[in-house]
Structures are given as structure tokens and as C-alpha cells.
Amino acid sequence: MARIKPQALLNQSKKKKGPARISATTILICNLVVVVIILSLVATYRHWSQRSRNQTGSGLSTFEDTADSFADSKKYDLPGYAIMNTSKGYITVELYKDGSPMIVDKFLDLCQKGYFKGMPFRHVIKHYVIQAGHSEGLGAAEDWTKKGKLHSRLATSSPKQEAFMIGTSKTRDNTGFELFITTAPIPDLNDKILVFGRAVKGEDVVQEIEEVDTDEHYCPKSLVRIVDVTLKREI
Secondary structure: OOOOOHHHHHHHHHHOOOOOOOOHHHHHHHHHHHHHHHHHHHHHHHHHHHHHHHHHHHHHHHHHHHHHHHHHHHHHHOOOEEEEEEOOEEEEEEEOOOOOHHHHHHHHHHHHOOOOOOOEEEEEEOOOEEEEOOOOOOOOHHHHHHHHHOHHHOOOOOOOEOOOEEEEEOOOOOOOOOEEEEOOOEOOHHHHEEEEEEEEEOHHHHHHHHOOOEOOOOOEOOOOEEEEEEEEOOO
């Protein structure tokens, strides 16, 4: 075998190619591609995150709207009128479901439980108010028994509620759920009772109850009572 001379080996090593160098331009382009990919991923993530939040918010809004619609439909499904059968005749009461929803709900619940059956009219103050209740206590009528004597001296310039308004006492004591029916416009009505309806038929019956004989404490001398209450959606 022929021996290779050192000079020939040196020449051959010079002819071998070294590793290829990567130019700065190539590195820059690769970096830009990586940046573009990262930005695209971030943009995609933000897009889907926002879309998810919008869908969730839309779902909650739809649920709330549905709940509100259900509540409204339930409210309008409730009876709008109560017909009180008294020992003097019938009184039809329009219930203020929008203006006094909580009181109306309580009143309807008590009607369904028969709470008002046999309830007597405890106090009758002519040209002022009549009160029905199971308790013998005066309740909200206590102050009115004094004002009844001074009714002619009440300030006529005060804003007044109409007559034949139906309400219950604002105070929560042992008198239970009282019923008040005004027989004349009263300046301080809202200070004493929560109005939740108005007699739209049977005003003559209210006036007949108002005309019964009473003692010095405004208690009727003969029994006048509510026989029962019938609820109606419409009349």
C-alpha cells in the first residue's frame, strides 16, 4: 500500500468543507415567524375567551329575562278582585297587585285559608272609616277614634285619599290582619294604613254599614260581619 505524504494529507484537509454558517437574515426571519405564531395564538385565545364570556352573559341575561317574565305572568295570574260577602251585602274590591304586591299576596293567602270568614266589623266611625278584625283591640283605629270626633276640624288643604279605599294596619301587633274601608277622603290615610285595594262595587253596602248604631267607643251595637271572601281574576 502506498503511503500518503503529509503534504497530500494537508492538501486534502484544506479541501474538506467546514460546517455551513447560518446567516443573520435567516435567524431574523425565524424569530419573526415565531413571534407571528405566538401573536396569532394569543389573538385566538382572546377571541374565544371573549366569545365564551359573551355567551355566558347572554345566557344569564336570557335566564333573568325568563325569570322576570315568569314572575310577571305569575303576578297577572293572581286574582285581581275580592268579593266580600257581608251581612249587609256584597262589596267588590279591586286589588292593587302592582302597587302593593306583598300586602296583596298576604291578603290572598289569608283568603284561601278562610281567615276572613265570620270576621266582625269592630269599629264604625261615620264619615271616616270602618274597621274589621278578629281582635277586640283598636289597633290603627285607636287614634282615629279621637280624630273621628275632630273630623270636621281636619285641614281641608291636606292631600286626601279617595273614599272606599281598602287597607290594613302598618303596625304588626297582636291585632292580626285588620281591614279598613274608608268612607270619606282622609288626609293622613297613608300614615296609618297600607292601601292595597279599592271598593269598585258595593259602595252602598259600605255606606249601610257606616249607618249602623254604635256606642260611645264606635263599636256597632248589632253584629255586622264578613261572611266570606271570594277571589276572582276578572269581574
